[in-house]
Amino acid sequence: MDYLQLRVLPLLALLASLIYFFYFQDSPTLFERSDCSLFPYNHYWIISKRIVTPHGVISGAVEVKEEKIVSIIKEEDWHGNLKKGQIIDYGEAVVMPGLIDVHAHLNDPGRTEWEGFPSGTRAAAAGGITTLIDMPLNNFPATVSAETLKLKIDAAEKNIYVDVGFWGGLVPENAFDANSLEALLSAGALGLKSFMCPSGINDFPMTNSSHIKEGLSILAKYRRPLLVHAEIPQDSESHLENGENDPRSYSTYLKTRPPSWEEAAIRELLTVSKDTRIGGPAEGAHLHVVHLSDAGSSLQLLKEAKSNGDSVTVETCPHYLAFSAEEIKDGDTCFKCAPPIRDAANKERLWTALLEGDIDMLSSDHSPSVPDLKLFDEGNFLKAWGGISSLQFVLPVTWSHGRQYGVTLEQLALWWSERPAKLAGQDLKGAIAVGNHADITVWEPNVEFELNNDLPVYLKHPSISAYMGSKLSGKVMSTFVRGNLVYKEGKHAPAACGAPILAT
Numbered sequence: 156m157d158y159l160q161l162r163v164l165p166l167l168a169l170l171a172s173l174i175y176f177f178y179f180q181d182s183p184t185l186f187e188r189s190d191c192s193l194f195p196y197n198h199y200w201i202i203s204k205r206i207v208t209p210h211g212v213i214s215g216a217v218e219v220k221e222e223k224i225v226s227i228i229k230e231e232d233w234h235g236n237l238k239k240g241q242i243i244d245y246g247e248a249v250v251m252p253g254l255i256d257v258h259a260h261l262n263d264p265g266r267t268e269w270e271g272f273p274s275g276t277r278a279a280a281a282g283g284i285t286t287l288i289d290m291p292l293n294n295f296p297a298t299v300s301a302e303t304l305k306l307k308i309d310a311a312e313k314n315i316y317v318d319v320g321f322w323g324g325l326v327p328e329n330a331f332d333a334n335s336l337e338a339l340l341s342a343g344a345l346g347l348k349s350f351m352c353p354s355g356i357n358d359f360p361m362t363n364s365s366h367i368k369e370g371l372s373i374l375a376k377y378r379r380p381l382l383v384h385a386e387i388p389q390d391s392e393s394h395l396e397n398g399e400n401d402p403r404s405y406s407t408y409l410k411t412r413p414p415s416w417e418e419a420a421i422r423e424l425l426t427v428s429k430d431t432r433i434g435g436p437a438e439g440a441h442l443h444v445v446h447l448s449d450a451g452s453s454l455q456l457l458k459e460a461k462s463n464g465d466s467v468t469v470e471t472c473p474h475y476l477a478f479s480a481e482e483i484k485d486g487d488t489c490f491k492c493a494p495p496i497r498d499a500a501n502k503e504r505l506w507t508a509l510l511e512g513d514i515d516m517l518s519s520d521h522s523p524s525v526p527d528l529k530l531f532d533e534g535n536f537l538k539a540w541g542g543i544s545s546l547q548f549v550l551p552v553t554w555s556h557g558r559q560y561g562v563t564l565e566q567l568a569l570w571w572s573e574r575p576a577k578l579a580g581q582d583l584k585g586a587i588a589v590g591n592h593a594d595i596t597v598w599e600p601n602v603e604f605e606l607n608n609d610l611p612v613y614l615k616h617p618s619i620s621a622y623m624g625s626k627l628s629g630k631v632m633s634t635f636v637r638g639n640l641v642y643k644e645g646k647h648a649p650a651a652c653g654a655p656i657l658a659t
Contacts, residue, residue, distance in 0.1 A: 191652035192639035197221050199241040201595065201635075207251035207568045209586050216242075217250065219593040222637035226589060245597050248632055251568050252587050253285025253317075253594035254550060255575035258382070258445055258470065258518035260542070261287070261319075264310040265295025270523045270615050276316040276653060278547040278613040280642040283596030283631040285317050286656070288579050291324035291348055292359040293522065299324040299359070300335060301342040308343070311655050316647060317636050318594070320579055320656035322382060324359055325349035330366035336373045343657025345579050346380040348445075351387050351420045352493075355541070368427040374440040375431075379658065380578055382443045385420035385453075386412065386494055405483040405490065408536035412495050414449035421456045431466035443578060444469040446520045448494035450504035458513055468515040468578060471505055473552040474543045474621060478502075486534025489621040491541045492522070506560050509570070516574040517553060521546040529619050544620040547612060551629035552622060554600060564600075580658060593638040602630040611645050 201217045208227060216237060218226040228237075261275040279287055289307070291298035298304050304321060311319055323344030329335040336347070347370055349362040362370075370381050400407040421444065430437035444457065447469050460467045474492065479499035483490045490496060508514045522542025530539040545552070553567065568586070576585025583592045604610060606625050617623060634642040641648045 190650035191648055192641065193643050193646060193648050194243070194640035196241045197638070199243060200237050201243050201245065201250055201597075202237075203245040203250040203597070204247050205249045205564065206587060207249065207564045209573070209588060212564055217587060217593075217595070219635070219638050222592055222639075224587060224589055224591050224593050227587065245632070248597050248599050249564060250587070250595060250597050251564060252572040252585055253596045253634065253636065254283050254571040255286040255288075255579065255581070255585060256284050256519050256521070256546070256549070257288045257516070257575045257578055258290065258472075259287045259521040259546060260290045260293040260523070261521075262293045262523070263314075264306055266293060268525055268615075269293065272311050272314040272319070273316075273651065274613060274615040275521070275546060276314075276319065276651065277647055280316045280634045280636070280647060281611070281613050281631060282547040283550045283598055283634055284546065285594035285596065285634060285636045286320070286576075286579075286581065286584055287317060288320045288322055288345060288656075291322050292354055292356045295358070297324050297326070297356065297359045298322070298344070299326050299329055299339070301338040304339060304342050304344055308655050308657070314651050315653035315655070316641050316651045317634075317653045318656050319653060320345045320581075322346055322348045325362060325366060325370040325381065326360055327362060327366055330362060330369045333373055336370065337376075340373070340377050340379065340658065343659070345656070345658050346382060347374060348382040348384075350384040351423070352384065352416070354384070364423045364427050367424065368430065368437075371427060371430055371437040371440040371442070375437040376439070377658070378439040379580065380441040380443045382445050383420075383424060384446070385424060385444050386416040387419040387423065389413070389415050389419060401485070402535045402537045403486045405480060405485070405487075405536060408491060409480055409495050409497070411537065412493060414451055414453060414497070417447070417449040417453040417494055418451075418456065421453050425456060425460050425465065428460055428465040428467055429463070432464040441466045441468070441578075443467070445518070446475070446494065447471045447505075447514065448475050448497055448501075450501050450508055454504075454508055454513060468574070470516045470518045471509065471514050472518055472520045472543070473545065473549050473556075474520075475505055476502060476509070477552050477556045478621065486531075488529045488531060488534060488536055488539035489619055489623075490543070491529075491536055491539050492520070492543045493541045506557075510560060510562075510566075516578070517549070517570045518575070519545045519549045523614065523616055523619060526616055526619050544614055544616065545622060547614060548606065548620070548622045548627070550596070550598065550631060551627040552625075554629040555627045558628070579656075581656070593635055595635040596631060597633040598629055598631045600629050603628050604630055
């Protein structure tokens with residue numbers, strides 16, 4: 156008997172191991188996801204009557220296994236397939252690709268009192284954003300070299316709740332230094348960003364078309380984009396006579412940055428963007444104009460460049476689509492940004508351009524600061540820090556204001572997911588499709604809420620946001636990043652398990 160036990164017991168142990176490996180690995184049993192997810196399974200189905208896919212909105216199920224989407228099944232094709240995993244049924248809630256914000260300032264490292272990776276990415280997750288691309292300025296030091304990019308990557312480690320990529324900076328000191336730019340791009344920067352006007356940050360000076368031309372020639376080798384803040388000061392038009400303009404009046408600030416600033420910058424940009432055409436010296440590079448505010452001649456110039464074959468795209472931001480100059484009260488510096496929010500007629504033209512495809516995508520341009528820099532007591536628009544704090548609110552803001560224009564769920568996914576993914580070179584993001592990362596946001600379009608002190612806001616300084624006090628529609632229920640449920644109805648996963656995104 157002892158002899159048989161000695162022979163049989165090892166065989167039984169081996170058999171048990173094989174059964175576990177081949178059966179339980181794919182079964183809906185508990186999976187150790189540590190603290191990265193609020194849902195402790197690595198294989199599950201998300202069910203909804205409204206799933207936004209590249210082929211339309213379907214009623215069905217999305218199968219997630221570990222960090223990828225492995226199948227998508229329409230309701231009429233289920234045939235018992237859902238018995239193989241855990242099920243999360245969201246009913247009539249919208250399931251769509253997670254938002255990708257290609258323009259955010261998280262100010263980390265160096266100015267974390269303004270925001271920082273932990274608070275910024277918690278706010279992003281609560282707003283349905285699954286990927287952020289962080290700008291190279293407002294952090295300190297600015298991200299203009301391989302060494303300063305490493306500082307940012309190190310700061311992000313174990314501090315980000317969503318995936319975060321990084322733009323590098325194109326500034327005069329590196330524009331003519333091919334080795335420095337190539338090192339920055341080889342270190343993982345997804346592209347470059349430059350300003351054609353003073354940035355407000357001393358270690359990020361402005362560039363001109365000569366710098367930009369050099370930057371595009373380097374970017375062409377890597378097939379990555381250059382993002383440009385397109386304003387050039389026009390002194391003759393920005394002059395304010397003493398005593399005639401109240402610095403507390405928004406109209407005073409608006410006069411200091413007229414549409415001609417944007418037009419002049421874009422006109423100069425287009426002298427070098429032609430290099431990005433097929434067969435041009437910078438073919439492979441791409442020019443992206445950030446936060447367009449002027450829906451007049453500036454937009455027309457960009458339309459012409461596209462029709463001529465220039466590799467050019469343009470974004471605008473929810474604050475230009477939600478607000479107009481006429482409604483901004485004296486001294487309310489929450490609304491100061493650059494370029495500025497313009498009049499109601501311009502806002503209508505921006506919506507038209509977005510709906511007709513002349514504006515390609517949306518971004519937040521989340522640009523916070525400490526409250527003191529907004530000069531609320533003084534209310535001086537000319538001296539206050541410019542920037543709209545918005546990261547958590549961009550989905551409901553876009554939806555709430557877009558419904559009156561007939562905006563569809565598919566358009567939201569196009570503007571906030573598909574096209575931003577392409578700009579940032581993220582082939583596995585931006586769509587609910589088999590093989591992609593399981594980056595998913597779930598939200599209820601008809602649920603209304605007020606942005607007040609009763610609502611959990613995860614931004615470091617909620618009081619500086621121009622959106623506080625608004626009534627919005629479209630409440631985010633859940634956010635999944637690479638299969639991890641990182642946010643659910645006011646709760647975040649215990650650990651920050653977002654991944655830094657580095658170009659290769």
